[in-house]
Amino acid sequence: MFDWRWAFVADILPRLLKATGNTVLAALLGYGIAAILGLVFALAQRTAIASVNRTVREVVEFIRSTPLVLQIFFVFYVGPQFGITLSPWAAGMIAIGLHYASYLSEVYRAGIEGVPKGQWEAALSLSLSPVRTYSRIIIPQAIPTAFAGMGNYFVGIFKDTPMLSVIGVAELMHTANAIGSEHYRFLEPYTLVGGIFLAISLPTAALLRRLEARIRRKMGLRPR
Amino acid sequence: MKEPVQKEYPRQLEGEKVPMVRFRDVTKRYGDLVVLDSLDLDVDEGEMVTIIGPSGSGKTTVLRMLMALEKINSGIIYVDGQPMTHMPKNGALTWADEKYLRRQRTNIGMCFQHFNLFPHMTALENCIEAPIQVLVLNKKAAVERAEGLLDMVGMLEKAGEHPSRLSGGQQQRVAIARALAMRPKVLLFDEVTSALDPEVIGEVTQVIRKLVNKHNLTMLMVTHQMGFAREISDRVCFFYDGKIEEQGPPEEIFGAPQSERTQQFLGAVLEAT
Numbered sequence: 331m332f333d334w335r336w337a338f339v340a341d342i343l344p345r346l347l348k349a350t351g352n353t354v355l356a357a358l359l360g361y362g363i364a365a366i367l368g369l370v371f372a373l374a375q376r377t378a379i380a381s382v383n384r385t386v387r388e389v390v391e392f393i394r395s396t397p398l399v400l401q402i403f404f405v406f407y408v409g410p411q412f413g414i415t416l417s418p419w420a421a422g423m424i425a426i427g428l429h430y431a432s433y434l435s436e437v438y439r440a441g442i443e444g445v446p447k448g449q450w451e452a453a454l455s456l457s458l459s460p461v462r463t464y465s466r467i468i469i470p471q472a473i474p475t476a477f478a479g480m481g482n483y484f485v486g487i488f489k490d491t492p493m494l495s496v497i498g499v500a501e502l503m504h505t506a507n508a509i510g511s512e513h514y515r516f517l518e519p520y521t522l523v524g525g526i527f528l529a530i531s532l533p534t535a536a537l538l539r540r541l542e543a544r545i546r547r548k549m550g551l552r553p554r
Numbered sequence: 555m556k557e558p559v560q561k562e563y564p565r566q567l568e569g570e571k572v573p574m575v576r577f578r579d580v581t582k583r584y585g586d587l588v589v590l591d592s593l594d595l596d597v598d599e600g601e602m603v604t605i606i607g608p609s610g611s612g613k614t615t616v617l618r619m620l621m622a623l624e625k626i627n628s629g630i631i632y633v634d635g636q637p638m639t640h641m642p643k644n645g646a647l648t649w650a651d652e653k654y655l656r657r658q659r660t661n662i663g664m665c666f667q668h669f670n671l672f673p674h675m676t677a678l679e680n681c682i683e684a685p686i687q688v689l690v691l692n693k694k695a696a697v698e699r700a701e702g703l704l705d706m707v708g709m710l711e712k713a714g715e716h717p718s719r720l721s722g723g724q725q726q727r728v729a730i731a732r733a734l735a736m737r738p739k740v741l742l743f744d745e746v747t748s749a750l751d752p753e754v755i756g757e758v759t760q761v762i763r764k765l766v767n768k769h770n771l772t773m774l775m776v777t778h779q780m781g782f783a784r785e786i787s788d789r790v791c792f793f794y795d796g797k798i799e800e801q802g803p804p805e806e807i808f809g810a811p812q813s814e815r816t817q818q819f820l821g822a823v824l825e826a827t
């Protein structure tokens with residue numbers, strides 16, 4: 331009944347490991363986009379310009395209230411109708427980047443709002459420009475607070491990359507599906523995919539926790 | 555909402571004796587609450603003026619308006635003869651914009667009750683950040699200046715420490731050095747000893763004493779330490795309900811207060827200590 335074939339495992343492992351590279355790449359690229367775009371969203375929601383403020387807030391709310399997989403389909407399949415034809419990779423990165431940017435913007439916002447009012451007033455009283463105030467005073471202090479959330483979403487984006495398989499990005503899930511249908515065996519490929527995700531998520535999460543403690547120490551803050 | 559400029563104020567103060575700080579008809583409201591009620595106040599260059607008064611009388615607000623941390627509702631403030639809350643535009647005065655304010659704020663330094671040092675920077679880094687970024691000093695010059703000031707406040711040995719490793723008194727001394735590093739003409743103290751343990755208050759007041767003796771610096775200080783105010787001030791202003799109820803040399807205010815409210819306040823404060 332429980333028919334596990336090691337020979338098959340040895341056969342497909344190299345192919346899965348190669349696809350792991352794509353999965354990691356997708357997670358890193360997607361996160362890179364999300365991290366930067368998220369900061370733009372967060373800062374846009376703090377400007378005094380009411381129209382920018384409201385528009386960005388609504389976009390963020392909209393993205394957070396709809397499923398990622400729909401957003402991936404939308405960018406890939408609806409884009410061409412507006413003359414925007416994208417490769418699976420490009421469409422996937424845009425969708426996942428936007429999706430996580432809207433979550434990260436909230437993490438950043440909480441971090442920024444956690445910086446005491448006195449810090450803004452000190453920066454103001456020293457005539458620091460808004461750009462310098464954010465980059466040198468506020469954001470460095472917001473990072474320790476935001477870091478835990480940022481770390482969770484990093485692991486989250488990694489675990490969400492299989493959704494890119496729906497538009498044909500050759501990441502782990504897509505490759506496991508292909509192997510399964512070629513050989514009519516799904517036990518080994520799916521089990522291996524699970525194992526690979528676990529083997530990367532767990533140490534990454536542990537590493538992020540240690541990094542967080544180090545950042546707090548370096549900033550002269552107490553550990554959480 | 556800000557009201558339009560109603561009165562004609564001079565575009566700058568000229569003449570024999572221009573005060574370092576001038577408040578004219580300054581009103582500040584939060585909603586319906588009038589916190590400063592057409593306040594007039596002049597402070598001369600090099601003068602040390604202390605503000606005393608009951609909690610909620612608007613003492614902190616006076617300093618915050620002068621530092622332009624918030625906008626006033628009406629009136630005008632001048633610093634060193636130039637308008638602070640307003641700027642000249644097409645030959646008239648309009649409300650100052652952020653850029654103008656940022657330039658004018660370099661004339662003023664402020665020390666806060668809770669120090670507000672930047673926690674992710676060392677004492678030295680706290681003191682060189684703005685001189686480098688705002689005054690465009692090169693790093694060497696900024697460090698030299700900062701070390702000199704940290705030495706003056708007795709904190710040179712701790713220059714490399716983060717604020718979290720310093721006591722309240724030490725943090726406040728660094729905060730004073732940080733404000734002085736911008737070479738302000740006016741220095742503001744808002745209850746700088748109120749958050750301190752009694753045994754370290756002396757190390758901060760000692761620094762302020764030094765400033766009075768050494769620099770030709772104009773200072774405005776809000777304090778609850780009546781003894782210190784009496785000893786150090788050129789003039790004492792007693793605030794009540796957003797107005798100056800009574801002002802004068804410390805001997806007069808503490809020795810023979812005229813106003814009944816001043817008498818009551820001083821009576822209560824002296825009884826409590």
Ligand SMILES: Nc1ncnc2c1ncn2[C@@H]1O[C@H](COP(=O)(O)OP(=O)(O)O)[C@@H](O)[C@H]1O
Pocket residue numbers: 584587589607608609610611612613614615616
């Ligand atoms: N941001 C604010 N919003 C509303 N009310 C305020 C604000 N800041 C100060 N106040 C009010 O203004 C009054 C004067 O405050 P403040 O100048 O801090 O008094 P003091 O320093 O003399 O104790 C108080 O009644 C206070 O509650």
Ligand SMILES: [Mg+2]
Pocket residue numbers: 613614615745
């Ligand atoms: Mg106060």
